[in-house]
Amino acid sequence: xxxxxxIHPLLKFTGHTRKSAPRYVKITAPLPRSGIHAERxxxxxxxxxxxxxAWAVSRTCTHLGCRINFLEDKQIIECPCHxxxxxxxxxxxxxxxQRNLPVFPVEVQRDENGSVTGYVVTV
Numbered sequence: 001x002x003x004x005x006x007i008h009p010l011l012k013f014t015g016h017t018r019k020s021a022p023r024y025v026k027i028t029a030p031l032p033r034s035g036i037h038a039e040r041x042x043x044x045x046x047x048x049x050x051x052x053x054a055w056a057v058s059r060t061c062t063h064l065g066c067r068i069n070f071l072e073d074k075q076i077i078e079c080p081c082h083x084x085x086x087x088x089x090x091x092x093x094x095x096x097x098q099r100n101l102p103v104f105p106v107e108v109q110r111d112e113n114g115s116v117t118g119y120v121v122t123v
Contacts, residue, residue, distance in 0.1 A: 057090040063097035
């Protein structure tokens with residue numbers, strides 16, 4: 001029994017982690033005219049001309065984990081801590097961050113007529 005108690009810290013030390021179950025966040029349509037919806041953990045983007053083309057990007061900077069903001073006038077995502085910058089697709093543009101932002105899967109929901117009724121983001 002004491003051997004089992006020692007395994008957990010050893011696995012944690014070597015980098016083994018247990019992935020948590022995915023969460024599903026539903027956002028109802030329509031989105032704002034800009035096509036951008038901000039949640040605590042992610043930004044949901046949808047193309048202005050085709051709302052069925054949507055993607056979600058993490059709001060956690062890959063540098064030190066600060067919550068990032070979307071600057072609509074500049075069309076970039078920026079970290080307020082150290083000014084890392086990213087495209088709306090999460091690609092790194094500049095700053096101390098060395099990695100792109102994680103992108104979350106988005107399921108577009110439609111009614112029987114094909115109109116977009118909502119989005120489900122898997123976090």
